[in-house]
Amino acid sequence: MKDRLLLLGYAIAVIAATSVHNPWWLAAGLLLVAVLAGRQAPTIGWRALRAVLFFSLVISIGYAAGALFGQAVSLDYLILVNIRVYLLIFLTFTLAAKIDILRALSFSRNLTYLVTLVLSQIIPFRRLFEDLRLAAESRRLRRLRLRERYLQSAAAAVHLFDRAEHDAREIALAMRSRGFFQPDATDNAPGD
Amino acid sequence: MHIPDGFLSPQTYLPAYALAAGGWVYAARELRRRVDETLLPRLAVLTALAFVLMSVMLPLPGGTSVHASGIGILAVIFGPWLTFAVVSLVLLLQALVLGAGGVTVLPVNALAMGLGGSVAACLGYRLLAPRWERAGLFAAGWLAAVVPAAMVAVVLGLQPAIAHRSDGQPLFFPFGLSVTLPAVLVPHVILGLGEGLLTLLVVSFLRRR
Numbered sequence: 281m282k283d284r285l286l287l288l289g290y291a292i293a294v295i296a297a298t299s300v301h302n303p304w305w306l307a308a309g310l311l312l313v314a315v316l317a318g319r320q321a322p323t324i325g326w327r328a329l330r331a332v333l334f335f336s337l338v339i340s341i342g343y344a345a346g347a348l349f350g351q352a353v354s355l356d357y358l359i360l361v362n363i364r365v366y367l368l369i370f371l372t373f374t375l376a377a378k379i380d381i382l383r384a385l386s387f388s389r390n391l392t393y394l395v396t397l398v399l400s401q402i403i404p405f406r407r408l409f410e411d412l413r414l415a416a417e418s419r420r421l422r423r424l425r426l427r428e429r430y431l432q433s434a435a436a437a438v439h440l441f442d443r444a445e446h447d448a449r450e451i452a453l454a455m456r457s458r459g460f461f462q463p464d465a466t467d468n469a470p471g472d
Numbered sequence: 473m474h475i476p477d478g479f480l481s482p483q484t485y486l487p488a489y490a491l492a493a494g495g496w497v498y499a500a501r502e503l504r505r506r507v508d509e510t511l512l513p514r515l516a517v518l519t520a521l522a523f524v525l526m527s528v529m530l531p532l533p534g535g536t537s538v539h540a541s542g543i544g545i546l547a548v549i550f551g552p553w554l555t556f557a558v559v560s561l562v563l564l565l566q567a568l569v570l571g572a573g574g575v576t577v578l579p580v581n582a583l584a585m586g587l588g589g590s591v592a593a594c595l596g597y598r599l600l601a602p603r604w605e606r607a608g609l610f611a612a613g614w615l616a617a618v619v620p621a622a623m624v625a626v627v628l629g630l631q632p633a634i635a636h637r638s639d640g641q642p643l644f645f646p647f648g649l650s651v652t653l654p655a656v657l658v659p660h661v662i663l664g665l666g667e668g669l670l671t672l673l674v675v676s677f678l679r680r681r
Contacts, residue, residue, distance in 0.1 A: 290575075291575070294575055294576055295482060295486075298478070298480075298481065298482045298485075298576060298644075299482055301637075301643050331572075332476070335476050339479075339645075339646065342646075342647070342651075343646045343647075352640075352641075354641050356641070357641050357642060357643075357646065360643070361478065361479075361643075361644070361646070364478045365476065365477065365478030365479070366478075367478075368477040368478045368574060368576065369476075369477060369478070369574070372477065372567065372568075372574055372575070375568070376568060376569060376570065379568070381565075381568055381569055384568075390512065393512060393516075394512060394515060394516050394519075394561070395561075395565070397512070397513060397516030397517070397520075398516045398519045398520050398523075398561065398565065399565075399569070401516060401517050401519075401520030401521075402520045402523050402524065402565075405520050405521060405523070405524040406524055408524075409524050430666075430669055430670065430673060431673065433540070433670060433673075434670060434673035434674045434677055435677070437525060437540075437542070437545065437670070437674045438674055438677045438678055440521055440524060440525065441521065441549075441674070441678060443521075444517045444518060444520075444521040447513075447517045448510060448513045448514040448516075448517040448518070449510070449513075451513035451516070451517065452509060452510040452512075452513045452514070455509075455512070455513060456509065
């Protein structure tokens, strides 16, 4: 329940942060989120800063450069948009640190199962992808030509597809053997 | 190509959520109708695969590379609705688990990349493949990169007109269509060539066996 409330609170906070156009209110919101983040606030704040820095700088510099071409440029806008972007990213990182995503999505059984399966599959896929990359790297005696690099990327993708097909069949069999696909199985699923 | 959080107005992302929700419901019905009991595991594994496919490097001349999207490949093999569902799930997980992207931009990114990209890829492929199979595959990958970029550029470029103060000062993304269209489209028209080539190679390899 706590996680679902957190998710709901997050959704409301996001709509509020994009509906308020006063930088002071947004700054107050940022302070509030930092307090809610507790001891993790400096870590989350630094991660959020790194995440927004490049894009925000590009937009801000591009906007400010408009002054060189005689366009009206407002410092208020720069402050407003940068505080808002930082607040939203800080808020999202705080949520990601505090929430149990599976519990938060438990309003839908199928979505919970789906996300559980996805999360359990991402790690082996990432590991396999990294293994393929390292294997190719270790067998390389010279810098590959563009054509060879494309063939290598395509071969890695094909292997990942093969693995995906195989894993999907295995998981379906495992779920069937545990009675998941019987009509009443999901209705009486544990944890509901 | 993701739009970061904070640059879209609620007047944009709230209707986009309504539109995307309709798409998600339709996609779920369509998939249930077409796919058997393996739907759930298949969707999960393909989502994980798409998550990782987005880490596959698209080689660029000069030894550099960028991330592929894999949308053209998924669209040609599995069709637009499964691709839309998978890409939406990837974006949801990126937003909530990794804190990447964001929830305000999720529906626009999902509609652009998952639906616009995959529908364009399928149409391009179906149009060309009967006569020129390889050209169809290449076009699918190229369109899957370029069409979402165009959609994102339009949505971003409309922000100053949609949300601004009475004096005309923008409240969200500051640049209009005259800036966003060339800035977003030109790089993607070129990157799309790589995406097209990767789609052509991967799908050809998969079908050859």
